Amino acid sequence: MEAHATTSGHQEHAHPRAAVYAKVGLILFVLTALEVGLYEFTYGEHAGPTASAIQPFFVPLLLLMSAAKFALVAMFYMHLKQDSKLFTGIFVFPLTIAAVIIVGLMILMAYHMWFARTG
Amino acid sequence: MTAVAHDVPHGLEHATATGLDSRKLAIWTFIGSECMFFATLISNYLVNKGRSLVGPFPHEPWTSPSGEHFKPILEIPLVTLGTALLLFSSLFVVLALSGAQRGSRKALVGWLGATIFCGIFFVGMQVYEFTHFVHEGLTLKTNLFGASFYTLTGFHGTHVTIGVIWLLTLWILGLRGKIPPSKSLNLEMAALYWHFVDVVWIIIFPVVYLIK
């Protein structure tokens, strides 16, 4: 993407940061492409002979890539990397509880539904 | 907005215990709370995944008892485009913020405009998608997938829409020169909200569209 020319005299000061932002943007784009590519190769029309081999790794790989994108946006775009650690704490603590809830609910409801059908 | 004045030496009037601005703390606190909101919606989606009694289904074709054929209803290419644009919008908004912090009205207005464009496109894509799905026979009532899908992505889309309105307001203020570096926090707060909405989609996209 072309960068707009800035009229401000603080260009030199801005560019290093803008360069980092752009690089992160590129990585995000690549990761998204990889996610979709992985899907296409495993389940989509381009699924070839390797598809069944990939399948058990599909979900973990996908979640890993999403987590990487999540972390990149949080650290660089939301400035968590350079800001006070307090902000990171305020974000990470609810995320932890959220993860506990998601996993807990999935396990409990899956067991409940299996139990209800077979118990 | 906050006017908790102290009679302390000039320059330290708004000194806070952490040295951080209360409004920035507030938006992060709100974002933390919203993590639980979306976690619950995502949990609901995951719990109901694969449990619809009837189709249309997200990734499998289905034939109804009356013989009607349904393709898998999700369309990856369009959503991928929307996803990419939402990601780029995060880049654009942080460039806009950088512009605001340096006092460059041109960068602020230009990049913020690009952000808003991407946001509007994303919402437009969702509106198109929803309309298309309803046309194809998937409504809120049809099955658990319809209910969970529309609820999760609909509330996310609502958050995006609110973000667009917020950014648009700031864009107009920016055009009028009302966002000097000293007021860039107003944009930073909106940008943080916008990034959060993007980050939620980073999770929703694979969970809903890519994982079968």
Add this chain to the structure above:
Amino acid sequence: MATRVLDQHQVQTAAGYGEKTGLWSWITTVDHKRIGVLYGATAFLFFLLGGIEALLIRIQLGSPDNTFLSPERYNELFTMHGTTMIFLAIMPLSAMFFNYMIPLQIGARDVAFPRLNAFSYWVFLLGGLFLNISWLFNAAPDQGWFGYANLTSRQYSPGMNVDFWMLGLQILGIASLAAAVNFFVTIINLRAPGMKLMRMPMFVWMSFITQVLLLLAFPVITVALILLMFDRFFGTHFFVPSGGGDPILWQHLFWIFGHPEVYILILPAFGIISEVLPVFSRKPLFGYAAMVFSGVFIAFLGFGVWSHHMFATGMGPIADTFFALTTMLIAIPTGVKIFNWIGTMWGGSLQFRTPMLFAIGFIAMFIIGGLSGVMHSEPPADLQQTDTYFIVAHFHYVMFGGSIFGITAGAYYWWPKMFGRLLNEGLGKLHFWLMLIGFNVTFFPMHFVGLHGMPRRTYTYPAGLGFETLNRIETVGAFILGLSFLVFLINVVQTWRKPRNAPADPWNGATLEWSIPSPPQEWNFAQIPVVHGRDALWEVKREQGRTALPEPARVSGAGIHMPNPSYWPLVSAIGVTAVFASLMALGHDKAGAWLVVASVALLFFGIYRWAFEPAG
């Protein structure tokens, strides 16, 4: 310093108190102290309403096969009693103290976001009114305060009862979330110089943890209520088995919120007791650090115990065991607190004034409630106890014996600071004894009838099962309890007529609120204090070698900049309520989506005018 000390004559006028007068000043107030008083008065009225609902229940249950109330009316009463006491009484009474005391205790002039604070109050008031307007429609909520699916489905509850509850709670949730953001930021960011986290008063710590719980738990019930609304209004099947949904999901979502909610209800009272006991034992709080960490541990673990409310739903032995263990575990930090409170009193110079009586009563009642709670943590035992009056006994011991006793202790303790008058000691003691006796006569027998098999949520019981005598005793107890609050009301009214001349520090307090006049001037502190240790005021008194500081002067306030009043928070609150009221209309085909859109527009209008209001 630009502020001037006022002379006696100047102090006597309202202006000398730095006060604005008149109804409009209350409607547009952004002063945390006024907002606190508004919360307290409103919550107390709702508390009385909830109490009347309880008395009606007790009249019905006082005799077997009673026909005083129809089953439908009974269902409405126990639902509204529970909902009112939890959301419209205990939580906002705690909010009264959050509002009034947190800025004072941390040495601040107000909360971080004064207008957001006002917004929270107005939304609470309107939410409470919305919930209770249902009575006028003869459609009060009747599905229990926990709203289990699929009783709450359109099929089994076609009327508006469930909807008033569902939408009313959403409105109240917004009030709580807004306030939680506010107090969270206030406590982190507006502490006076030197007020490190581990020097904060324990009430501030417990309140801080409560805000974190509010922020994390309320979004969960928000989603649960959204899913319910979609089922009822838009035909989804989240909780409807015929459409593939599962009613159990509701229970999980509700209790993931519901269990942290009970800690939200008790932690502020823990904080209040932790203030009162040291002052009236003339000894610092025992084990400050342990109190902080046990509070944090309770909050964190509180998200891991929720299914102990579901032991009778057939989750299987592994889930049962997991939640039994976490529930037993959470008793440990609670026990630590109880020992620390006793340790505070041990060896102290005990002053048995009214606040102290309620605080000691709290410890005793909460221990009983906690013990029955631990008994529920055993799934096999709970299978007998659940859905019986044994559970009713438990939660009343912790919520009334705990939260209400604690809040009452706080009321007597902080009354002079808030209103400039001391409540009458004699009436206070009478209130205490009537309340203690009335409470135990009402609720202790419930342990027995519960174990003997009397079920909850049932409008009557047949004669001959052995429930009659104890139920009659419980009903008498309930009226004694009601009488105790009459005594309190008399005390309040009598006290109101007295002159506003309470000293700044009637109890020899340890914390900063006692260093400023009673009641405080609008800006709280003439000069922001610098704090050097825990129990900051005792620290100051010790340094100066005295047990009482001179009465602080009232100042003119010149040069102290306070935020401007505003009515946009109220307008925005009306917008919020309008959105949910219009959803109700939409859901029952009484109005179209246009009304929802118009309400949203009103809300946006209020928010925009608020955002662009000239800074105070």
